Amino acid sequence: MEILKGACIIGQSGGPTAVINASAQGVIQTALKHTTITKVYGAANGIKGILADKLYDMDLEDAKELNLLQYTPSSALGSCRYKLANADEDETDYQRILEVFKKYDVRYFFYNGGNDSMDTCNKISKFMQKVGYDCRIIGVPKTIDNDLYGTDHCPGFASAAKYIATSCMELYQDARVYDTGTVVVVEIMGRHAGWLTAAAGLATNAGSGPDLIYLPESIFDMDKFLQDVERVYKEQGNCLVAVSEGIHYEDGTFVSEAKTSASDGFGHAQLGGLAATLANIVKEKLDVKVRGIELSLLQRCAAHLASETDRKEAYMAGQVAVEAATDGATDKMVAFDCMRNESGYECKPVLIDLTAVANVEKKVPLEWINDEGNGITQDFINYALPLIQGDVIPPNENSLPRFANLNKVQAK
Amino acid sequence: MEILKGACIIGQSGGPTAVINASAQGVIQTALKHTTITKVYGAANGIKGILADKLYDMDLEDAKELNLLQYTPSSALGSCRYKLANADEDETDYQRILEVFKKYDVRYFFYNGGNDSMDTCNKISKFMQKVGYDCRIIGVPKTIDNDLYGTDHCPGFASAAKYIATSCMELYQDARVYDTGTVVVVEIMGRHAGWLTAAAGLATNAGSGPDLIYLPESIFDMDKFLQDVERVYKEQGNCLVAVSEGIHYEDGTFVSEAKTSASDGFGHAQLGGLAATLANIVKEKLDVKVRGIELSLLQRCAAHLASETDRKEAYMAGQVAVEAATDGATDKMVAFDCMRNESGYECKPVLIDLTAVANVEKKVPLEWINDEGNGITQDFINYALPLIQGDVIPPNENSLPRFANLNKVQAK
Numbered sequence: 093m094e095i096l097k098g099a100c101i102i103g104q105s106g107g108p109t110a111v112i113n114a115s116a117q118g119v120i121q122t123a124l125k126h127t128t129i130t131k132v133y134g135a136a137n138g139i140k141g142i143l144a145d146k147l148y149d150m151d152l153e154d155a156k157e158l159n160l161l162q163y164t165p166s167s168a169l170g171s172c173r174y175k176l177a178n179a180d181e182d183e184t185d186y187q188r189i190l191e192v193f194k195k196y197d198v199r200y201f202f203y204n205g206g207n208d209s210m211d212t213c214n215k216i217s218k219f220m221q222k223v224g225y226d227c228r229i230i231g232v233p234k235t236i237d238n239d240l241y242g243t244d245h246c247p248g249f250a251s252a253a254k255y256i257a258t259s260c261m262e263l264y265q266d267a268r269v270y271d272t273g274t275v276v277v278v279e280i281m282g283r284h285a286g287w288l289t290a291a292a293g294l295a296t297n298a299g300s301g302p303d304l305i306y307l308p309e310s311i312f313d314m315d316k317f318l319q320d321v322e323r324v325y326k327e328q329g330n331c332l333v334a335v336s337e338g339i340h341y342e343d344g345t346f347v348s349e350a351k352t353s354a355s356d357g358f359g360h361a362q363l364g365g366l367a368a369t370l371a372n373i374v375k376e377k378l379d380v381k382v383r384g385i386e387l388s389l390l391q392r393c394a395a396h397l398a399s400e401t402d403r404k405e406a407y408m409a410g411q412v413a414v415e416a417a418t419d420g421a422t423d424k425m426v427a428f429d430c431m432r433n434e435s436g437y438e439c440k441p442v443l444i445d446l447t448a449v450a451n452v453e454k455k456v457p458l459e460w461i462n463d464e465g466n467g468i469t470q471d472f473i474n475y476a477l478p479l480i481q482g483d484v485i486p487p488n489e490n491s492l493p494r495f496a497n498l499n500k501v502q503a504k
Numbered sequence: 505m506e507i508l509k510g511a512c513i514i515g516q517s518g519g520p521t522a523v524i525n526a527s528a529q530g531v532i533q534t535a536l537k538h539t540t541i542t543k544v545y546g547a548a549n550g551i552k553g554i555l556a557d558k559l560y561d562m563d564l565e566d567a568k569e570l571n572l573l574q575y576t577p578s579s580a581l582g583s584c585r586y587k588l589a590n591a592d593e594d595e596t597d598y599q600r601i602l603e604v605f606k607k608y609d610v611r612y613f614f615y616n617g618g619n620d621s622m623d624t625c626n627k628i629s630k631f632m633q634k635v636g637y638d639c640r641i642i643g644v645p646k647t648i649d650n651d652l653y654g655t656d657h658c659p660g661f662a663s664a665a666k667y668i669a670t671s672c673m674e675l676y677q678d679a680r681v682y683d684t685g686t687v688v689v690v691e692i693m694g695r696h697a698g699w700l701t702a703a704a705g706l707a708t709n710a711g712s713g714p715d716l717i718y719l720p721e722s723i724f725d726m727d728k729f730l731q732d733v734e735r736v737y738k739e740q741g742n743c744l745v746a747v748s749e750g751i752h753y754e755d756g757t758f759v760s761e762a763k764t765s766a767s768d769g770f771g772h773a774q775l776g777g778l779a780a781t782l783a784n785i786v787k788e789k790l791d792v793k794v795r796g797i798e799l800s801l802l803q804r805c806a807a808h809l810a811s812e813t814d815r816k817e818a819y820m821a822g823q824v825a826v827e828a829a830t831d832g833a834t835d836k837m838v839a840f841d842c843m844r845n846e847s848g849y850e851c852k853p854v855l856i857d858l859t860a861v862a863n864v865e866k867k868v869p870l871e872w873i874n875d876e877g878n879g880i881t882q883d884f885i886n887y888a889l890p891l892i893q894g895d896v897i898p899p900n901e902n903s904l905p906r907f908a909n910l911n912k913v914q915a916k
Contacts, residue, residue, distance in 0.1 A: 108677075108678055108681050136683075137682065140683055164677065165674050165677050165678060166674075166677035166678040166680075167681050170681060170683060171681045171682055172682060172683055173682070254903065254904075257904055258808050258904060258905060259802060259806075261904060261905055261907070262577050262578075262805040262806060262807060262808070263801055263802070263805060265520075265576065265577050265578035265805060265907060266520055266577060266801050266804065266805035267801065268578075269520050269578050269579045269582060269583045270549070270582070270583055270584060270585070271548075271549040271552055271582060271584055276801070294904065295904070298901070298902070298904045298905075299909075300905075300907060365780070368777070368780075383800070383801065385798070385800045385801060385802065386797070386798070388795070388797045389675055389678050389679065389688070389795065389797060390674070390675070390797065390799075390802070393674040393675060393677060393678035394671075394674060396809060477902055480902075480903050480904070481902070481903045482903060483903060489710070490710070490892075490893070491666065491892050491893045491894060491895060492666075492669055492706065492707070492710045492892070493670060493673055493674070493710075493712075495673070495677060
């Protein structure tokens with residue numbers, strides 16, 4: 093294997109998670125002590141920071157603060173949502189990236205993100221190969237949506253799942269406290285893949301969770317939904333429902349966006365989100381007390397409820413990316429190959445081709461959704477439960493979290 | 505002091521909290537081992553359970569499950585919102601309560617709740633005195649709203665405050681992650697008193713919290729609000745706002761309910777709640793990316809983030825109620841007398857007259873709100889910070905909470 097000396101850049105992209113900074117920490121700490129990596133830069137707001145020549149010098153960070161990254165939610169280097177044009181149509185961005193790479197002698201590029209970010213990573217990788225610029229490029233997976241192809245799961249998912257399950261357990265206790273019943277609808281992130289909404293089923297499995305769960309992998313039928321809610325409410329006097337933000341009718345229209353639907357005749361305004369919309373429809377049709385709750389950003393930044401398994405794996409993904417790259421790997425994404433059996437759970441990092449990952453969405457298998465389309469099966473529980481194990485004990489000051497404070501000194 | 509032998513009833517009322525069950529546990533465990541208390545009953549759904557002769561026999565509960573109450577959010581015995589008529593206008597309910605008390609030889613009644621519950625407690629106490637039925641009646645304070653008169657603070661407030669502060673700290677990290685800015689509006693409970701919204705200031709004090717905070721104690725001015733947001737957004741590129749659900753215009757109209765307001769000319773629909781409404785107004789006027797987040801029930805049931813100080817004090821309130829009653833006290837509420845100085849924080853339970861407490865609302869002192877009416881002062885921090893100290897480590901199974909499972913065997 094040829095030794096490649098040079099600088100590295102770590103960039104973060106897409107929606108943040110509770111542990112994406114643990115991956116960044118894994119990259120940064122591993123790179124800082126690696127002899128073939130001469131310099132470690134953090135890109136301000138992902139690829140946009142590279143295009144703008146705005147890089148932070150990670151050598152100038154305090155080691156203690158870097159170590160707090162693993163307990164700090166959101167993307168400490170800043171994030172972006174920026175889609176690169178195809179290089180064969182417009183090379184402008186790529187030429188600029190090459191220019192910046194050359195300026196700082198960047199020979200290692202680590203990009204930490206989800207589907208779109210792996211697309212970016214893949215495109216840059218292919219371009220650098222085409223122009224013959226020697227640069228090892230590795231994607232570090234991240235997404236609460238858990239929809240990356242080729243990996244058992246994605247760092248960030250388990251912590252959000254744990255937050256969702258715990259919150260649903262608490263809500264279940266709260267929402268059935270009065271002698272007069274209530275229907276509570278909880279809206280959970282995941283526009284195309286229902287992994288996070290399925291995580292609400294971990295609460296149900298623990299005896300205190302949603303009675304009904306609707307994923308975007310199933311077609312949503314408003315009449316069936318109202319029948320389900322009415323049945324549960326009649327049986328129990330209360331009903332807790334978890335819905336994915338991405339539930340949609342047979343014609344593909346999102347329930348959250350449908351003004352009126354020919355198939356069910358319900359007209360509802362968009363303002364206030366899906367949870368409020370569904371709650372209002374239930375109130376109108378069943379004449380019961382309702383409440384809509386949207387977990388919103390809370391579910392992706394709840395570092396205080398992060399899964400220790402997730403934190404460790406997120407760090408490992410960053411560490412493995414650097415080790416693999418310095419060992420010669422490029423054009424890959426770090427993925428997880430996992431075993432679940434009687435003797436426990438095991439997670440092994442592997443490398444897969446960026447081309448295979450980019451722009452492919454992995455959804456919840458239909459066999460993991462019950463026949464009624466309003467709940468999940470034991471298969472999902474077996475899959476997800478090992479991932480949320482262990483509690484992160486984040487450092488605190490005055491019993492509130494102590495997050496990392498980076499200097500972010502811009503490189504010259 | 506005369507020894508009074510007989511049974512006791514504990515009832516829970518009003519909105520639940522993360523630690524109201526700790527108070528119930530304090531009452532139940534103390535009463536179960538007390539020799540003058542012959543029997544311990546839990547009222548199903550507070551006073552409504554007494555009216556319906558639906559009492560649970562607490563002697564039949566498993567000791568281990570009872571011990572889990574302190575980690576279980578919501579009201580384990582069930583709650584109600586039921587206002588008793590004035591006894592001089594309609595004695596029906598009171599006669600029924602007396603009948604049930606006599607049936608079970610109830611000589612001790614502990615009622616765990618907020619303002620309305622203390623009103624109920626007070627009315628029953630005065631009626632029993634009037635008819636000469638010997639029964640010792642003590643109110644056990646509870647409310648996340650922290651608005652009970654005569655006590656330094658209320659059990660339940662600190663745990664909700666800690667959840668709000670921690671969540672705001674996380675949201676602050678998340679909401680400024682992109683290079684394109686966002687205005688995030690977080691809606692917090694407290695219709696008339698701003699204690700919980702002020703708790704968002706603990707996050708700001710920790711360096712990661714709302715830029716602007718609006719309490720219901722100040723008059724809300726939409727133009728001023730938009731100016732504030734615009735200024736912060738221009739300075740920082742982002743803006744995090746915390747608002748109380750109870751903010752209102754000068755004429756007393758709640759912002760959440762105002763369809764149109766003559767004073768500011770803004771028309772906005774109610775659907776979707778205050779956070780969404782304000783976010784939409786900001787979007788319309790300032791043309792920036794916005795998001796409205798309502799903490800909703802999450803803030804009152806987040807046992808996983810409970811304050812250890814709060815849990816201990818909540819338990820103590822229940823314990824002291826039983827000890828005081830068996831010592832002869834009646835017609836009182838347990839209150840906290842607290843000291844904060846260089847040597848730390850000290851909380852001493854005291855008893856105050858129910859009459860003094862019932863129906864009085866304690867609000868955030870106006871001196872604790874800044875001159876601009878968009879933030880809180882150090883006085884509030886000094887007041888609230890000691891209350892959120894210490895982390896409850898709730899027992900768990902498979903890294904999810906393990907809540908109490910009561911048998912709830914109905915007494916005959």
